[in-house]
Amino acid sequence: MVVFSVSQVESPVRPETGEPAGRLGRLLDARLLLLLVVVALGSRSLLADAVDNPALQTWSTIFVSIAIQALPFLVLGVLVSGALAALVPPGWLAKALPRRDVVAVPAAGLAGAVLPGCECASVPVAARLRERGVRPAAALTFMLAAPAINPVVLVATAVAFPGRPEVVAARFLASLLTSVVVGLVWSRFGRDEWIDRARARLVEGDTRWQSFGQTVRDDFLQAGGWLVVGAMAAASRQAPRSGGPVGAFPPLPDPVDGAVPLPVSEFVSRALYDQRRSLEGARVRVLGFATPGDDGGYRLARFNVFCCAADAEAYEIAIRGDPSRRQADQWLLVEGRWLPEPPVTTIAPSSRRPVLVAEAVTPVRPPTDRYEHSLFGI
Numbered sequence: 001m002v003v004f005s006v007s008q009v010e011s012p013v014r015p016e017t018g019e020p021a022g023r024l025g026r027l028l029d030a031r032l033l034l035l036l037v038v039v040a041l042g043s044r045s046l047l048a049d050a051v052d053n054p055a056l057q058t059w060s061t062i063f064v065s066i067a068i069q070a071l072p073f074l075v076l077g078v079l080v081s082g083a084l085a086a087l088v089p090p091g092w093l094a095k096a097l098p099r100r101d102v103v104a105v106p107a108a109g110l111a112g113a114v115l116p117g118c119e120c121a122s123v124p125v126a127a128r129l130r131e132r133g134v135r136p137a138a139a140l141t142f143m144l145a146a147p148a149i150n151p152v153v154l155v156a157t158a159v160a161f162p163g164r165p166e167v168v169a170a171r172f173l174a175s176l177l178t179s180v181v182v183g184l185v186w187s188r189f190g191r192d193e194w195i196d197r198a199r200a201r202l203v204e205g206d207t208r209w210q211s212f213g214q215t216v217r218d219d220f221l222q223a224g225g226w227l228v229v230g231a232m233a234a235a236s237r238q239a240p241r242s243g244g245p246v247g248a249f250p251p252l253p254d255p256v257d258g259a260v261p262l263p264v265s266e267f268v269s270r271a272l273y274d275q276r277r278s279l280e281g282a283r284v285r286v287l288g289f290a291t292p293g294d295d296g297g298y299r300l301a302r303f304n305v306f307c308c309a310a311d312a313e314a315y316e317i318a319i320r321g322d323p324s325r326r327q328a329d330q331w332l333l334v335e336g337r338w339l340p341e342p343p344v345t346t347i348a349p350s351s352r353r354p355v356l357v358a359e360a361v362t363p364v365r366p367p368t369d370r371y372e373h374s375l376f377g378i
Contacts, residue, residue: 153175290326298319
């Protein structure tokens with residue numbers, strides 16, 4: 001997950017440019033943004049060629065992948081934020097929205113459905129809503145709901161679960177309900193002074209175009225800096241695990257109770273891309289939920305989060321050898337062995353589903369965290 005400053009979400013206004021703190025903040029943000037642009041302009045292959053150490057090659061691949069994936073959403077968010085600053089008079093939104101949080105919070109959550117993208121887009125927009133007079137609880141709810149219920153997420157869910165609209169509806173309702181509950185809790189226990197004491201006076205432009213340009217520049221510099229920090233942190237955390245560039249994987253973990261425990265996303269990535277075929281002959285254990293297959297069988301699936309819920313991707317394993325009929329969405333712990341196939345030779349995502357020949361299948365309760373958070377996937 002990409003890291004953003006809490007002060008940006010809840011303290012959207014910026015210091016005046018003449019203040020020392022403002023100059024220092026802009027300088028740091030500009031340096032971080034420059035690093036982002038330089039890295040994004042180069043391809044992953046160029047970065048990999050620039051360093052000989054496999055761990056550094058992996059680090060650069062992960063870093064650039066996260067940054068490039070999040071950058072379009074960030075640009076969308078700062079453009080919408082700039083439009084709000086230029087076109088919406090201060091206080092107008094506060095008058096247009098319901099005054100009571102019990103009504104304004106659900107309305108703000110539903111409004112999040114119109115902003116496609118992840119929190120890279122919703123954070124600057126929520127900050128601008130707050131600066132334009134929207135209640136903190138409503139702005140917070142919008143920020144949380146937008147990455148989880150927007151059209152990109154719902155379409156991705158529908159593609160991952162074809163012919164099952166109830167899964168799309170369940171994801172929409174559960175995400176919206178969670179965001180609304182958090183917003184209502186903030187409205188009950190949160191205090192405006194927790195936000196206001198970190199806020200400074202916003203410097204408006206002389207014209208709408210100047211306000212738009214200044215807001216876009218400031219928001220992009222600040223959010224872009226935190227995007228770089230988050231991408232670097234994620235790459236630094238993941239690179240030591242992978243042990244090499246794309247296509248090279250570290251040795252399998254030690255077996256636990258006779259089988260190697262693996263996330264579904266790691267099993268899929270190893271089965272498709274591992275040139276060393278580390279899964280061959282190994283008994284593995286994976287946890288996921290059942291989804292109907294094309295041939296009357298079933299697949300074991302799990303959502304993997306790379307940046308945020310907006311880009312959660314479903315990884316699926318075709319299960320063979322299980323004589324029992326499994327219910328859709330039933331959580332299963334499956335032990336078995338990979339059915340070997342030639343590895344994919346390109347780094348482009350593959351639609352092929354690896355096959356796991358089941359030797360033991362155990363129905364289990366859903367895990368507390370139903371998402372995986374692995375960067376093994378491509």
